[in-house]
Every structure is written in C-alpha cells, then in structure tokens.
Amino acid sequence: xxxxxxxxxxxxxxxxxxxxxxxxxxxxxxxxxxxxxxxxxxxxxxxxxxxxxxxxxxxxxxxxxxxxxxxxxxxxxxxxxxxxxxxxxxxxxxxxxxxxxxxxxxxxxxxxxxxxxxxxxxxxxxxxxxxxxxxxxxxxxxxxxxxxxxxxxxxxxxxxxxxxxxxxxxxxxxxxxxxxxxxxxxxxxxxxxxxxxxxxxxxxxxxxxxxxxxxxxxxxxxxxxxxxxxxxxxxxxxxxxxxxxxxxxxxxxxxxxxxxxxxxxxxxxxxxxxxxxxxxxxxxxxxxxxxxxxxxxxxxxxxxxxxxxxxxxxxxx
Ligand code: SF4
Numbered sequence: 630x631x632x633x634x635x636x637x638x639x640x641x642x643x644x645x646x647x648x649x650x651x652x653x654x655x656x657x658x659x660x661x662x663x664x665x666x667x668x669x670x671x672x673x674x675x676x677x678x679x680x681x682x683x684x685x686x687x688x689x690x691x692x693x694x695x696x697x698x699x700x701x702x703x704x705x706x707x708x709x710x711x712x713x714x715x716x717x718x719x720x721x722x723x724x725x726x727x728x729x730x731x732x733x734x735x736x737x738x739x740x741x742x743x744x745x746x747x748x749x750x751x752x753x754x755x756x757x758x759x760x761x762x763x764x765x766x767x768x769x770x771x772x773x774x775x776x777x778x779x780x781x782x783x784x785x786x787x788x789x790x791x792x793x794x795x796x797x798x799x800x801x802x803x804x805x806x807x808x809x810x811x812x813x814x815x816x817x818x819x820x821x822x823x824x825x826x827x828x829x830x831x832x833x834x835x836x837x838x839x840x841x842x843x844x845x846x847x848x849x850x851x852x853x854x855x856x857x858x859x860x861x862x863x864x865x866x867x868x869x870x871x872x873x874x875x876x877x878x879x880x881x882x883x884x885x886x887x888x889x890x891x892x893x894x895x896x897x898x899x900x901x902x903x904x905x906x907x908x909x910x911x912x913x914x915x916x917x918x919x920x921x922x923x924x925x926x927x928x929x930x931x932x933x934x935x936x937x938x939x940x941x942x943x944x945x946x
Contacts, residue, residue, distance in 0.1 A: 653797045653815055655850040660817045660824065662846045667827035670834065672697065675704070677826060682753055682778035683714045686766075689773035690741045694734050697833070703732050717742065718749035722933060723944035727893050735889050739933040740765035757783035773825070782821040784812035789832025790825075796836060799852035879914045885925050887912060889934060892944045900936075900943035 653659055674697075676684035687708060691700045710728045711717035717725065722742055729738035744765030754760045756779065760771035775781040784790075786809060794811050795803040803811065817824035835841050840855075848854045877883050887910035895901060901909070903926065907916035926942060929935045936945045 652799075652811055653794070653850075654852070656815060659797060659847050659850050660815075663827045663831055664817065664820060664823055666835075666846045667823060667830060671823075671826055671830045672833075674701070677777065677822070680778050680822070682774050683717075684708065685774045685777040686714075686744070686748075686770065687741065689770040690737050691732060693737065693769070695732060699732070703729075714745050715749050717745040721897075721946050723897060723946040726889065726934060726944050727897070730893060733886065735886070735934055736932050743933075755779045756781050776821040776825050780821060782816045782818040784809070784816050785825040785829065786812045787829060787832075789830075789836075790828045791832075792838070793828055793832045793836045796840070796853035797847065797851055801853060881921070881925065884910050884917055884921075885929060888922075888925060888929060888942075889944075892935065892942065895943070898943070898946055900938070900941040903937070903940055903942055906942065 674688065676688040684704075688700065688704055691704055691707070695703075707728050711720060711725070720728075720742070722739065725738050725742045726735060729735055732738070742765075744763050747763045747765070754763070755775070757768070757771040757775035760766050760774055761768050766774075769785055769787055772783040772785040775783040776785060786794075790812065791804065791808055792801075794815060795801050795808060797815075798811050835845055840853075842848050842851070842854045845851065845854065888906060891906070891909045892901065903922070904919070906922050906926075907919060910917070910922075926935060926937055930937050933945060936943050
C-alpha cells in the first residue's frame with residue numbers, strides 16, 4: 630500500500646498507517662528466503678508472466694474458491710473466448726455464463742462481466758483503491774491486479790497468506806485488521822508481485838494447514854515452527870481444524886448450479902418451460918418441489934444469472 634493512502638475506504642477498514650515495527654522477526658531475511666524459494670518453486674502461470682491486467686483480473690476471480698489445477702484450463706478456455714477486456718465487455722451475459730462452464734460459483738462470471746464493462750468504458754484504475762471501487766471487484770482481486778500488473782505494493786491476503794503471516798508473527802489466531810496490518814508491514818515493496826505470489830504459493834505448498842516445517846525455508850525465524858516437520862499441535866486449533874463439509878449433492882446450491890448447467894446446454898437464445906425444470910435438474914435425485922425451484926429462480930434472476938419471462942427461463946442474453 631502506498632504511504633498516504635486514505636484509510637476511509639472499506640478496503641482499508643481497520644488499517645492504521647502508523648505501523649512502527651513489523652511484527653515478523655528478521656523480516657528482511659524472511660523476505661529474501663521466500664523470494665528465493667519462489668524463484669525456484671513458485672507457480673508459473675500465464676497471467677503472472679505477462680502481468681497483463683486483464684489476464685490478472687480473470688485469474689484472480691477464477692482462483693477464488695477454486696483450486697489452481699482447475700483454474701489453469703478454464704483460464705485458457707475463457708481467455709480464448711474473450712481475449713481482451715473489450716471482447717469480454719462486448720459479450721452478452723449468456724455468452725459469459727456459458728464460457729464459465731466447469732468453474733462453479735457462477736455469480737463470479739456475472740461480477741467479472743460487470744467489472745469488464747466498467748473498465749472498458751472508463752479505463753483501468755491503476756491502484757487497488759480505484760480497482761476496489763469497481764462494482765464486481767473485491768479487495769483481494771483489486772490487490773492482485775494492482776500488484777501483479779501495475780506494481781503497487783498492495784498486500785493480497787487470502788487464506789494461504791493469512792496462515793503463513795500469522796504463523797510467522799507467532800499467533801495463528803491473528804485475523805482481520807491485525808493481520809492486514811502485518812501483511813502491509815511485511816510487503817516487499819521492491820517486488821510486490823513476486824512477494825504476493827511467494828506468500829500465496831508458500832501457503833499452498835509448504836506452510837499448509839499441516840505445515841512442512843522440516844522443509845521450510847524460513848523455519849529458523851518462525852516462532853511457530855515445530856521439530857522435524859511433525860504435525861504441529863497448533864494445527865488442531867479451531868482456526869485450522871477442517872470445517873465439517875456440508876453435503877453438496879442434492880443441496881439447494883447443487884440444484885441452483887444444475888439450473889444454470891441445464892440452461893447452458895440450450896442453444897443461445899433458447900428458453901425452457903419452468904414447469905420442466907424439476908425433472909431436468911434432478912440428475913438422479915428426488916426432483917425439488919416447484920415452490921423451491923421458483924424461489925431459486927427469483928434469487929438467480931436477482932443475481933443476473935437467469936431471465937424469467939412468461940413462465941419460461943433462459944440465460945440472460
Ligand atoms: S516453520 Fe512451519 S509454521 Fe513456520 S513458516 Fe515454516 S512451514 Fe510455516
């Protein structure tokens with residue numbers, strides 16, 4: 630983050646500029662070691678290599694709630710369909726939702742499309758604050774684009790980064806504004822993109838929920854390290870315990886996703902009788918009640934994912 634950035638925007642809620650001393654011990658050495666690790670082991674991805682803001686935006690939106698192994702092929706497919714921000718902005722919502730096939734969390738496609746239209750109309754804001762003001766872009770995505778594409782030292786704090794920094798600071802329960810302050814203070818301002826990437830990758834591959842402390846490049850400075858890489862007692866704490874998985878198959882979220890999948894399978898511009906939906910989305914489950922389907926359609930229409938007219942439903946074209 631640039632010094633003097635006004636802290637009033639929600640993106641910086643809780644931010645206190647007067648961070649007198651980074652809470653991570655031997656910060657410079659930690660930065661050097663993690664940047665070196667990233668040089669040798671970091672993820673190589675087209676948006677990282679190019680630093681193209683459009684590619685960074687698409688990848689950042691895709692990477693939310695989706696594993697990188699699934700992002701890679703989807704990113705290639707999506708950017709082949711819409712190679713520029715202008716091409717994406719000019720597409721119909723239905724085309725964008727169809728191109729989002731296989732990614733899940735379809736509302737991200739609508740938000741990305743909305744953001745693309747705003748950027749195509751008004752140009753790229755070149756900092757995280759300006760990017761986060763665009764409808765459809767959240768603080769994490771804004772920080773990715775600002776640092777990867779425009780070189781701004783904006784800290785990207787996702788689950789992996791939060792875990793690495795909290796452990797390096799010696800308090801795995803750190804979160805929220807306190808964690809954001811640590812991330813801002815730890816930012817390697819001379820290499821913001823590489824530093825953000827290094828932290829994200831390190832949390833995904835080494836400082837994982839069950840950390841590989843025995844292989845860790847910064848273990849000697851880490852107050853949370855454990856002997857010889859054995860699983861840490863701290864990882865059984867509530868903050869790192871695996872959350873119980875709720876059943877997805879047959880859940881309302883599953884059926885809402887099925888509605889979009891069924892509509893995607895129609896030719897562009899075609900619609901389906903609403904009464905036909907329960908059996909079309911059942912997919913081996915008990916068909917949901919028409920009242921449930923109606924409520925889901927209302928929610929999906931409010932999210933911009935479907936269009937309901939005169940008893941028929943389609944993607945918004
Ligand atoms: S020593 Fe362990 S807990 Fe500390 S940063 Fe390395 S992997 Fe994470």
